[in-house]
Amino acid sequence: MRIPYLWLKEFVTITETPEQLAHRLTMAGFEVEALERIGDDTVFEVNVTPNRPDCLSIIGIAREVAALYGTKVTFPDLNIVSEPKELDFNIDILDSDLCNRYAGRIVHAVTIGPSPDWMQERLEKCGIRSINNVVDVTNYVLLEFGHPLHAFDLNKLHDHRIRVGTPATVLGAKEPIAFTTLDGVERRIAPDMLLIWDGKVPVAVAGVMGGSDSEVSDATTDVFIESAYFDPGSIRRTSKRLGLKTEASYRFERGTDIKIMKKALDRAAQLIKELAHGSMYGKLDIYPKRWCSTPIPVRYARVNQVLGLSLANAQILDCLKGLELEITEVTDTGFVVKPPPFRRDMTMEVDVIEEIARLFGFDNIAPELPRMRLGNDDALTDAQRMMRLKQKLRSAFLAAGYTETINYSFIGEADIDRLRLAASDIRRAGVRIQNPLSEDGTVMRTCMLPSLIRNLITNVAQGNREFQLFEQARIFLPREGEQLPEERECLAALIYREKVKSLYRDDTHDFYRMKGALEDCFADTRVAGVTYRRSAEPYLHPGQSADIMIAGTRIGTIGVLSPLVVNALEIKAQRPSIVVLELDLSALLPHIGASVHYRSIARFPFVERDTALVVDAALESSMILDLVRSFPSDMIEETAIFDVYQGASVGNGKKSVAFNVRYRASDRTLTDDEVDTLHAALVSHVSEKTGGQIRQ
Amino acid sequence: MSEDLKASYLADLQTVTTLQELAQLKAKYLGKKGVVTLQLKTLGALSAEERPHAGKRINELKEAIESLSEAKEVELTHQELAKRLASESIDITLPGKTTGIGRAHPISTVLNEIIDIFVRLGFSVEEGPEVELDHYNFEALNIPKDHPARDMQDTFYVSDDVVLRTHTSPVQVRVMERQKPPLRFIAPGKVYRCDADVSHTPMFHQVEGLVVDTHITFSNLKGVLVSFVHQMFGPQVPVRFRPSFFPFTEPSAEIDIGCILCDAKGCRVCKGSGWLEVMGAGMVNPKVLEFGGIDPELYTGFAFGMGVERITMLKYRIDDIRLLFENDLRFLRQF
DSSP: OEEEHHHHHTTSOOOSOHHHHHHHHHHTTOEEEEEEEETTEEEEEEEOOTTOGGGSSHHHHHHHHHHHHTOOOOOOOOOOOOOOOOOOOEEEESOTTTEEEEEEEEEESOOOOOOOHHHHHHHHHTTOOOOOHHHHHHHHHHHHHSOOEEEEEGGGSGGGEEEEEOHHHHHOOOSOEEEEBTTSOEEEEOTTSOEEEOSSSEEEETTTEEBSTTBOOTTOOOEEEEEEEEOHHHHHHHHHHHTOOOHHHHHHTTOOOTTHHHHHHHHHHHHHHHHTTOEEEEEEEEOOSOOOOOOEEEEHHHHHHHHTOOOOHHHHHHHHGGGOOEEEOOOSSEEEEEOOTTOTTOOSHHHHHHHHHHHHOGGGSOOOOOOOOOOSOOSOOHHHHHHHHHHHHHHHHHHTTOEEOOOOSEEOHHHHHTTTOOTTOGGGSOOBOSSOSSGGGSEEOSSSHHHHHHHHHHHHHTTOOEEEEEEEEEEEEOOTTOSSOEEEEEEEEEEEEOOOOOSSOOOOOHHHHHHHHHHHHHHHTTOOOEEEEEOOOTTEEEEEEEEEEETTEEEEEEEEEOHHHHHHHTOSSSSOEEEEEEEEHHHHGGGSOOOOOOOOOOOSOOEEEEEEEEEETTSOTHHHHHHHHTSSOTTEEEEEEEEEEOSGGGOTTEEEEEEEEEEOOSSSOOOHHHHHHHHHHHHHHHHHHHTOEEOO | OHHHHHHHHHHHHHHOOSHHHHHHHHHHHHSTTOHHHHHHHGGGGSOTTHHHHHHHHHHHHHHHHHHHHHHHHHHHHHHHHHHHHHHTOOOTTSOOOOOOOOOOOHHHHHHHHHHHHHHHTTOEEOOOOSEEEHHHHTGGGTOOTTOGGGGGSOOOBSSSSEEEOSSSTHHHHHHHHHOOSOEEEEEEEEEEOSOOBTTBOSEEEEEEEEEEETTOOHHHHHHHHHHHHHHHHOTTOOEEEEEEEETTEEEEEEEEEEOTTTTTSOOTTTTTSSEEEEEEEEEEOHHHHHHTTOOTTTOEEEEEEEEHHHHHHHHHTOOOTTHHHHOOHHHHTTO
């Protein structure tokens, strides 16, 4: 709301500078976002919160200023002389729940023309364009009193009559009806939207916008000015559904002052009479639903308890003095507040406490840390355990050279299509947003990969030839029969590498590079029992991808992105190496190892043996490790594969796998003979099971 | 005789340049067929009187040669090592081989910093769904369907009853429903609003906080948040609490800190005011406590919320919020 300082000063005495006043208003809950100097005036840009529609006006702000400085508001002089003529005009309120009061005045013999400069200037300062003297007056009074008015061309109103009702009430309509608003747009008015009608047809969408047929034009000679109170909820629903927001609807939907509307009407009629040289007739006022103030009991003790103060009773009452509240039933323990009609935001004790705090000044309440009992449950919450896991993995991936990204949770249809998922795949059935901002944000992510692929495209386009990214976020999987999707915490990572000339040679396959980072994470978080099996994900290279398994459940996938996916990305790079990882942290969390128990350190020396076996090239090396680890001897301490070789010397379709075994006994030094015998037994067991031969 | 031998050895030793030559020289004198060894074998031919004397002299000679050889050996070893090290010299000015350290996203860095401060103050951490029921996002927070306060937040709708949460506040009610006071937790997370420009992105991060107990006051709200601001931005940064409006708190406050970019002198970022708005807060509205199943006559509480992007942008002087979600490595690698 734009408030010109000089206009404000017409209603309240201000001795401070605009800057000082701006600070006072800001600290009283009316944030002055900007001060704009225009000529000798200063315009305040005041941010009025939705609970204070009464302050969407010069007089409203004047009231607050008066309360802050302990002065009074002076209302404009209303010197109304009605022509003593019998009124030939009728008003009927047919839906009194939606329109609690409807008043009007008629001004005859007006001359439509431009409004005077001073009025045009004031309107302009408040951001309103001048139209003609009559319309300008309604807008002027809107700004001054905060009450929206509407001027009709009296002679366009059939039968000199106004009816207030919905199409359902007036016509018994069950279907929307057509109505053209004064912006020239034909709108479909639902049966439950409140309209203003004349004797025959609708003439305005109540509280939102007038109709084009009855608007004031240069040819208008007589005007009917409307001032009414409409139900805020009804106006809001209508405004929302029509997609039509006006200065009027903005105020009506927040709640207007059912009392001041009469004064606003008089003020408008008087100004129109003066500026358009009209003659005024009597007024009409239908008020079927009388407003009455709801008493609010307030306890002194509660005020101090909520605010952390120890104010005396008199101090508390003093704070409320300037607010035009009716205070009754004052006792030793409390009092009753009856708020005025422009303070419909006040209904509860705490609403009054807020006013006390506001006027006492938040600055005058000293900060004090609370004294609290410890929580009922000092165990970690699930959220905390997840947070710790995520922090740990984050550190691990950062250390392994992955840069963290944060993507929007929504992606586009095209992002999902990239993954070549089957039509029945649940990941294609993500939660859809009804009102997305753009095509690439229509559906909540069901997996993380599409986002990282987008990051890849962005960064390759910038000439990056080698990078590693990761992200931790939630995915959203629809659930049968549930309103809300299942939200699972996930981690995704990506390696992108083009074949570039490099100072140092490192030909490690990126699959193993990423798998290594993952294994480090599992070691760090003490996750045991992870196995890998070939993955069938359609977006991964079938020969270079794995499902990550734990206790029979898939907790993720890792692998080289399928060339079919990569080609479709249309990035300008020659066969880059792209490896991706997705890990379901919600599934991983229960497998995080708990406490560590120390084991004694072996005192006796170890003995090592190396063996190379020639096996089928297709044999998965993990089989050899599994066979060694499960061999029934408690002297096998460690095993590792240290070489895999394929070539003519080991035969076609074969490979040599060399592994090392470290033996140790806990109670003695092993002899060479003992180890030779044991190792021979082990090798023969492994050879037999794998069909391998010792490489000579 | 032995003096001659010693002189001849010393002369030979001068010509030795490698350990191998040294070994050969040593063998020439002290080896099985070495000249000194042969001298020892001639002792038997001497008389009993001459023998001890001659023996002693030869042994002295032998010891002298051994000691000279040893000294020479040390010298040559050092020389050879020095030679090898010189030949192994590398270009120490070439860059090291790095794995290229990963960079943390500035939002998660700041988010973790915020979480740490509240955890130190004794808060626990809770969370709630990002796709949320209208009930928790609005109704239970005292924002009914046709309330203008809904305009404060442009909402993404999934259906009439399901929204993308517009703030982390719904976690307040969800936790109150399942836990009894005292409550003292923060709820960090992603939130969504249908808005996009230089200062708005459709997704951003908030940290919500809630404290509920039998005697929590507005003064306590100030105490906790002043402590937070001082830990986050520095103990010298001024803080002010301004009355404001949120449907779920009353009294409500907006928290400004003295502009950290211009030391509260007034600049473009603080629009010349010297103040930056960083948080919203207030005493929990009794209606919200009731929605959460807590008796507002027995308990009071305060809640607060802050935007992580806002703080991140201030901290790193980022002037366009959209940069935070473009994930351009030229941006990310700066942090």
